[in-house]
Amino acid sequence: MNNQRNRAISVGTALANLPRPHGIRRIQGTMASLTPKSVRIVLLGCGGVGKTAMAVRFVTERYIGDYDPTLETIYRHSAIIDEQLINFEIMDTAGQEDNSLLLEDKCKWGECFIFVYDVTDKYSFDELSRLKFIASYTHSRMRHSYNPCWILIGNKSDLAEQERMVTVEEGRALAQDLGCHLFREISVKESPSDSCEVFEDLWRDFEKNNPRLPSSSQRRKMSYRIHDKIPVISSNASIKASETLKAIWESGDNSGYLTYNLTNNLRRLKSAPVLLTNEMNNHNNNKENALDNTRTIDSIPENVEECDSCGENGLKPESPITSEVSESEPMNVVHEKKTFFHPTLSRCKSLTKTFSSSLENVFSSIDLHRASSSGVSTPLTSSTSPSSSNSSLNEVVASTVVHGKSKSMDNGSVRGRSSSDTASMLKKRRNSVKPDDLMMVTMYHEHCRRNRAR
Numbered sequence: 001m002n003n004q005r006n007r008a009i010s011v012g013t014a015l016a017n018l019p020r021p022h023g024i025r026r027i028q029g030t031m032a033s034l035t036p037k038s039v040r041i042v043l044l045g046c047g048g049v050g051k052t053a054m055a056v057r058f059v060t061e062r063y064i065g066d067y068d069p070t071l072e073t074i075y076r077h078s079a080i081i082d083e084q085l086i087n088f089e090i091m092d093t094a095g096q097e098d099n100s101l102l103l104e105d106k107c108k109w110g111e112c113f114i115f116v117y118d119v120t121d122k123y124s125f126d127e128l129s130r131l132k133f134i135a136s137y138t139h140s141r142m143r144h145s146y147n148p149c150w151i152l153i154g155n156k157s158d159l160a161e162q163e164r165m166v167t168v169e170e171g172r173a174l175a176q177d178l179g180c181h182l183f184r185e186i187s188v189k190e191s192p193s194d195s196c197e198v199f200e201d202l203w204r205d206f207e208k209n210n211p212r213l214p215s216s217s218q219r220r221k222m223s224y225r226i227h228d229k230i231p232v233i234s235s236n237a238s239i240k241a242s243e244t245l246k247a248i249w250e251s252g253d254n255s256g257y258l259t260y261n262l263t264n265n266l267r268r269l270k271s272a273p274v275l276l277t278n279e280m281n282n283h284n285n286n287k288e289n290a291l292d293n294t295r296t297i298d299s300i301p302e303n304v305e306e307c308d309s310c311g312e313n314g315l316k317p318e319s320p321i322t323s324e325v326s327e328s329e330p331m332n333v334v335h336e337k338k339t340f341f342h343p344t345l346s347r348c349k350s351l352t353k354t355f356s357s358s359l360e361n362v363f364s365s366i367d368l369h370r371a372s373s374s375g376v377s378t379p380l381t382s383s384t385s386p387s388s389s390n391s392s393l394n395e396v397v398a399s400t401v402v403h404g405k406s407k408s409m410d411n412g413s414v415r416g417r418s419s420s421d422t423a424s425m426l427k428k429r430r431n432s433v434k435p436d437d438l439m440m441v442t443m444y445h446e447h448c449r450r451n452r453a454r
């Protein structure tokens with residue numbers, strides 16, 4: 001078995017080293033630039049300066065008109081900048097919080113910092129020197145291999161004409177004093193593009209100053225501490241990303257493969273957790289698990305105000321990128337070629353960890369299902385009977401697990417044989433299995449591996 005595997009690996013390596021036709025090399029080069037990169041951003045500033053409004057504008061294009069003092073939130077959002085897929089994690093801090101120790105933790109987590117003040121509020125401007133000092137000090141004590149990026153934003157420029165308390169020159173001077181790479185006055189309310197440009201410029205600056213981005217192990221160290229305490233909201237739509245995907249497809253660039261790969265990157269890193277989250281949120285029995293800390297962007301209250309200048313009210317529903325792409329014709333064509341993606345094991349491991357308590361129930365019921373359909377007397381795990389609220393997820397996973405088995409997945413642990421009835425039922429379902437579901441398969445394999453090790 002091991003010999004066979006080794007031979008397969010060496011054949012794979014040999015094939016990879018063969019010279020490739022020009023076209024393939026070109027696509028590979030392009031795909032390399034589509035490998036997702038990520039960045040962590042911390043928004044800092046006094047209460048009421050517009051940090052939440054700015055983050056939500058960027059993530060959803062909506063404008064939140066009502067003021068509701070923020071506790072702490074991390075927004076996850078993907079966007080395409082300069083033909084690269086960037087995963088943003090944006091921490092919206094509470095402006096009214098005075099606990100510097102907590103602030104230190106957040107500064108350790110962050111890689112880029114946006115300092116926001118309100119041009120009509122001098123106090124919010126003066127306060128930034130203290131915040132910048134804490135952030136710089138915290139970073140100087142950590143042995144990071146990257147250069148953090150700092151930018152200064154003066155918000156509410158729409159009110160400047162009548163109520164301005166901080167001039168543009170003062171803003172520029174402070175940016176220089178604080179060593180901020182960029183300075184801008186914006187109006188989150190009046191201009192939807194202002195917020196996007198801030199995040200885009202921030203990314204460009206960060207990338208320019210960091211040819212080697214922070215390693216995932218470096219990131220993981222802080223994640224455990226922060227993600228336990230601060231709720232995470234995942235954006236399940238990225239209008240820009242879906243528009244770009246559409247544009248790539250419509251431009252006739254015959255790289256369905258490339259488009260598909262990009263889509264999967266989005267799915268893998270963004271939508272799959274959301275898919276799970278939605279399912280798990282229905283699972284009310286498990287209130288105490290980590291998912292209570294995770295919401296989707298749809299749960300942002302829609303206190304939406306009509307924008308004076310553009311008349312946009314942001315209520316335009318955003319279609320999730322997953323459904324938009326998977327239901328479109330080109331994606332189906334690619335799907336039929338069976339270009340399934342394999343989620344990385346480490347990603348699956350981390351997902352399994354996050355959703356472990358709920359998934360254990362689901363996976364246990366799959367063990368039962370497999371045992372009964374294959375005639376195996378003992379299930380792989382000791383199990384509890386599935387709750388009815390889990391049944392839809394069970395079905396997806398169960399069908400996927402068996403489907404995955406027949407699709408040359410690495411399925412060392414999935415050896416059950418389905419009865420003819422179950423087989424025909426599952427055959428009918430095969431066409432509806434999406435690559436997202438393969439994530440579940442790998443997670444299930446991880447579950448089986450752990451159980452075998454016990």
Ligand SMILES: Nc1nc2c(ncn2[C@@H]2O[C@H](COP(=O)(O)OP(=O)(O)OP(=O)(O)O)[C@@H](O)[C@H]2O)c(=O)[nH]1
Pocket residue numbers: 045046047048049050051052053054064065066067068069070071093094095096155156157158159186187188189190
């Ligand atoms: N006129 C105007 N109002 C804005 C603008 N941006 C935000 N606001 C308003 O300012 C108020 C505060 O905005 P938030 O985004 O909640 O402020 P915050 O900085 O997150 O406040 P904390 O949660 O306390 O930290 C809200 O009523 C917003 O609608 C802007 O560009 N122009």
